[in-house]
Amino acid sequence: MATRTQSNTEGHGRDGEKHMIFSTLAIAVSVSITPLQSAIWQVETSQCESDCPKGDNGAATGPLQIHRACWEDVKRDGENYSDCEGLDYSIQIFQRYMLRYATEKRLKRCVTDQDRSRIWNGGPNGYKRQSTEIYWEKVQNALLE
Secondary structure, three states: OEEEEEEEEEEEOOOOOEEEEEEEEEEEOOOOOOHHHHHHHHHHHOOOOOOOOOEOOOOEEOOOOEEHHHHHHHOOOOOOHHHHHOHHHHHHHHHHHHHHHOOHHHHOOOOOHHHHHHHHHHOOOHHHOHHHHHHHHHHHHHHHO
16 A cells, blocks of 8 residues: 655746646555464564575575465465565465455354464465464464563
């Protein structure tokens, strides 16, 4: 989301003709982060914002440790996997992934933060996997801090 302001300044050229000078300033606004996203960020990289270490033996990148397969599921035309190294873009990928996989229709019940966390950690069916329970405990502890 960007905010755009415009200012008009009247001026005169050397030939005396009036002209308008327009200046436009665009200010990028960061994506807002939910408590769950903040907790996942804490668990994944201790809230590293840039130049985050690669996780899972180099298979995951960025503040939220995004795997290429996750990104491939929700990327849009013109986006690059390297964009995942930025926090705002990582949050967007998280949101898109949740909109795709953490839905009432898919789970056939209300979706919880536990479901979202476990899907983030274990893929589309991570909410069912026993292996993601420890991850949820870490996220839950980060939520309580």
